[in-house]
Amino acid sequence: MAKEIKNEIRAEVEQMVAAGRRAPHLTAVMVGDDPASNTYVRNKMRAAEYTKITSETLRLPTDISQDELISNISRLNKDDSVDGILIQLPIPPHISERAVCNAVAPEKDVDGFHVINVGRFCVDMKAMIPATPVGVIEMIKRTGVETFGKNAVVCGRSKNVGMPIAMLLHADGIGETEACDATTTICHRYTPPEQLRDFVKSADILVVATGIPKLITADMVKEGVAVFDVGITRIRDEKTGKFKLVGDVDFEGVSEKASYITPVPGGVGPMTVAMVIRNTLLAAKKQIQY
């Protein structure tokens, strides 16, 4: 599905270029040299290349000050040749993540983390919506999972994933965000285990974004549930001794009962990448009136 979306984006970019416009341009900002961040940025840059969106990565030293980082962002905000800006998180702890997210011009904020984008989308106005949540919703829509009046359960309440997914699941299908009209429950670290079981059992749509490997097992879910596993944890395989990536859902067991389930790796991850690229195209088209 991520490939399909990237092909659609590429077709649109080719049309833009054929019509004499320049291709959309994405600038990624990376502070320091975290290996996981390197991988994530590289994946996004590859997807940009595939879709014929031009891109560059601005690498800044770990010890850069907050002011210097923000002045770099301000320069990109003013640069008409840059359509989308993404700040690869995490950033070093001496810098306020919130200040940096709010320093990106809302119309170039392809991560959708600026408070203006959060506010707009929470009141159901067109906005840049964070890539992971919008990727989950896109999977729901494209696979035809029914959401209207269904029970959706979100495990995890992070501001970049759980919260926006809950917003998109419960809100109005005919609003600007084209949300899902599902009855929506937000579970989190303080939901007692027996309550978690009850709510998960009621779910027609289950989104799990907790970072707890195999939190959700087959006995907890309803037959026919649609499962979206956002978790990704690196663990050592006891048998082979090698490291591997696992999700928050016991895929083997749960897939026996689920009507639809995303694997880890290879599920939500590639969709997130595709959605960052789609947000870049959206930014280049300048269709949102800020």
Place this chain on the structure above:
Amino acid sequence: MAKEIKNEIRAEVEQMVAAGRRAPHLTAVMVGDDPASNTYVRNKMRAAEYTKITSETLRLPTDISQDELISNISRLNKDDSVDGILIQLPIPPHISERAVCNAVAPEKDVDGFHVINVGRFCVDMKAMIPATPVGVIEMIKRTGVETFGKNAVVCGRSKNVGMPIAMLLHADGIGETEACDATTTICHRYTPPEQLRDFVKSADILVVATGIPKLITADMVKEGVAVFDVGITRIRDEKTGKFKLVGDVDFEGVSEKASYITPVPGGVGPMTVAMVIRNTLLAAKKQIQY
């Protein structure tokens, strides 16, 4: 409780004035002459007077253009003698409510409807939070209703009431919004009746904001539930033929089982008024860094 809060505000205003500062000032903007709006504005002005906050009401004609209304708001934004601005809703249909809410300077937006305030509070930053939601949370905190790890159910998903209440119920108690850490379910018009029953039955905290008189009856709730009734509908009493105000909850029946329940009228309404006034004081203190 509303009275108690107004007394606290008054004490703080008196201190400010004793220290040589001017009293906070609230300007209400009313477009047209809706009788219900007149009542609401009058109640807020009375509460301002009680708390020694100075206030005025700017009355504008029903046929004012959107541009003219917004230029009036801009003038108030620039006026240093005005701390808080509230636009009494509804406004006439030829004017975009959203455009008007976003025209108020965020730091003077005592209704908390500006997208910057919505975004800030949804990512757990200090913000002006809409008066009704924050009033419900204040009642929860002051009465000592336990929320940590409890089940909260919100019926109604409006952007000014249901959505922000759900945000404050589920979010982190140690964040800037000092939210409630409850597992939170959002039910709405498309929740099937039998599902609504199941969720309401699971609720330790129940907030109802649907505008459907007596939607919630005694047989639907759990013994000991804390009930906050935001609904307010004017109906004709069949026995007396007179009009009266009713909530979304069958107070007589539900109060037999509830540990705590707000009446209509006289519950959420006066708290909302008190919270608008408290937001005005907050605006005057300029403690939020926008």
